[in-house]
């Protein structure tokens with residue numbers, strides 16, 4: 001979620017018949033370079049990419065209405081937090097966290113409003129993708145039978161330092177700012 005560095009997911013692809021499975025890890029360190037110079041984390045989801053012929057990650061292009069709902073929920077919580085004693089360190093921390101999250105969501109909102117391209121594969125930029133919904137069994141796009149996605153949890157990986165245009169095209173030669 002916004003406001004903190006999202007950890008990549010670890011997930012399991014279960015194929016039938018045979019129930020054999022494969023464990024995959026998501027990536028981290030993927031950011032958009034926006035036209036005004038701001039950077040925004042790329043939200044990702046496991047996909048099958050028809051160009052890579054592989055299970056990769058695709059961009060999540062969250063609709064404006066959904067971003068608005070998230071902003072509203074943060075604002076509601078912010079109001080609740082500020083009704084309590086704001087001089088307590090934990091309250092202050094929560095306040096700062098929410099304020100930062102709202103700022104980043106507003107950035108995501110303006111990016112989403114201008115975004116034209118459908119979601120792309122983060123590896124090759126192709127838009128021909130199948131999004132794998134957690135727990136849902138679908139026809140296996142890579143062969144026979146079916147495939148189902150299960151989350152195993154989150155893991156920490158070295159960021160891979162990929163930068164994308166607002167339309168999701170990889171920008172080689174750009175580096176993430178060093179923390």
Ligand SMILES: [Zn+2]
Nearest residue numbers: 049052121124
């Ligand atoms: Zn691809």
